[in-house]
Amino acid sequence: MIEEWLQKLPGGDYPWLWKVFMAVLATAIVNYLVGRALNRLQVHLEKTHNVWDDAVLASVRRPAYWMIWLVGFSYALQLILQTSEAEIFTLLNSLRSVMAVLILTWFLVGLVREVEQRLLSGEYTRSDQPFDPTTVMALGKLVKTAIIITALLVVMQSLGYSITGVLAFGGVGGIAVGFAAKDLLANFFGGLMVYLDRPFAVGDWIRSPDKNIEGTVENIGWRQTRIRTFDQRPLYVPNATFTQISVENPSRMLNRRIYETIGLRYDDARQLRSIVDEVRSYLEQHDEIDQGKTLIVNFNSFGASSLDFFIYTFTKTTKWVEYHAIKQSILLDILEIIHKHEADVAYPTSTIKLQQETAQQIEQQAANGREGASESKSKAGSAKQDADENSHKEAE
Template sequence: MAAMYQEWQTTILVFAVVLISLAAGAVLRMALARLARRLHPVRHVWTHGLLSGASLPLQMLIWVLGIALAGQLLLQHGGDPPPDSLLAHGLGPVRDVLVIAVVMWFLLRAVNQIQSNLLARARDRERELDPTAADAIGKLTKASVVITAILMMMQALGFSIAGLLAFGGMGGIAVGFAAQSLVANLLGGLTIFASRPFKVGEYIIIPGTDLMGGVEHIGWRATRLIGFDCKPFYVPNAMFNTQPVINHTRMTNRRIMEDIHIRYADIDAVPGIVADGRALLREHPGIKHDFFAFNFSSCGTYSLKLSLYAFTVSTDYNDYMDVQEDVLLKIADIIRRHGARMTGPVSTVDMPQLQGQSPVPFDPAAGSGQAALSPMPPSLPPVPGA
């Protein structure tokens, strides 16, 4: 009778511990979630992040500890278990591993939530917070948490950390040779995060290749870009260690560089055209005034060449096109007001004059570059001495 009472007492005690643990975990999770919802993520960045990250892991931690306590009660009041039983030897290490896993889960959730809160606060206060740097710090923090947790789990399971590190040092050489591309991509990702040659949202160009696009995501192995055709493509991070990168977004001005050709017959109008063109650039609101050039640069094989070199104030592509269009049209108007004409490639054809025939006339109505030729005589005059 006493043995039956002891057995039922142990069963009831274990059941009560498990039930209380489940109920306490659920209540605590709901309380923390409600408290986190009351806190504003922008005004309470850290507190909101910790409470939001702790709700589910704390519930799981209470469950793990409750079940571990129930198992301990079974060992103490359920009789002496066999010395080699799994419950006697595995309860402690399994409990420690689960506790470490739950703490790791909490820290990872908290890091993600705090990172999101910091970015939201920067946007709310209209401050610039580099999302690439924030993402890099978050990834490094999470990697440190995971590596530390794994080492603690292995130590809890009875592995020697010193021996593991020594084995890792020897095996690292073999792994490095076997995974050179992976290691190179990881180092390339670290280089991007450290030097920040570009960040998410910027447009980059890799010279010597057809790779250009907007940066959407910077990962540990590859960087995702989106091209002009709205198709994403992935660039291995190792390429950024060996290839130059042009950051198109960080340009300070856009360049206008054009060659304008006028006729040789308008050589006397060149000084006036150049002077009025410089005055136009000097007064134009869309042109950067600290440096520009408009000069008579060379005498080409078919025309006189005027070179225009200037920078726009705005880097927006639509503004740049509007300014360039306005400047070119006004320069064309200046040329026209000086009585000159713009021209393109032309060619001269020398037509021999036949004996007894008038010169071949040119008829402009016949079309550009075409001549209306007089009809050929029915027979050519005899060649003397033939």
């Protein structure tokens, strides 16, 4: 019945033209309806706060349009193929499969990217803290790599290539590649260990006592990690290095320590006990000192020129600048406590004690020296007087 109706239309000698027109029209209508449905769905999903539905909606729109047009045009080409002997359309099924795989890959990669961006933004976390950037980026790279490799294998299979031989070649060739690129693989697995063990993350301040490495982690790649040193120079460290060295992560410290030794003069020995007690009481009442950690203020030793006591405590903050401001304030307040007790901080001095006979000899030598100096001075005065008299006589 449809065939008879199409033959009655203008151009009825070519009814497949009308079929192609109707297929394209239907494709356009479906594309419009899908767009309207996605817009309504977006309005509904904006009322919720879920990372997955927002990511799916953001990544599915354009691939869905392309998929609809792919189906519509492929059907239209099938109609043309039924009345044409052109050999170019014999690859229609393979090309359609390849395009479908590419569009699906586009959607999945976009979905992974949208989820990764939303997790890193911190907008979708209950605690208002973003997920660990290192873990999110690592999983994102792994999933996207797996999607792309799988898509390539499916495309090869759709084009008529046997992926069995490719996989077999990959197994045999992988051994040779492993020997040729052992450093590259070592860096790859080193980066994988960093992702799994997470000794540090992007943004952490790290340093190594084994290597001259210190700075802030900016990026953790598959082959190397980029660290920004404190003088703002980029430092690129191969990931395999982190499997062989010790890494310290000061960014994860819970507190910062104040450990200082202060020396008083020996003349202030009587005030030492009261000074130590008042300093301890001062620290126990300080708002910036963590009272849950060890706090010690004790007389420690008899120094060469001072009576030494030390303070050992921890601040609540771990921020570098704030810590130093607190430490400066505490040390200045301790200095005021010392001065309040009419004492002072000692400075290096030396005292020499001699035996009595030696001291007498030194004093005798000093007296003789003074007498010799007086005699020399008197002789010089007499010589000058004689010279003046001689000059006066000559003048007369």
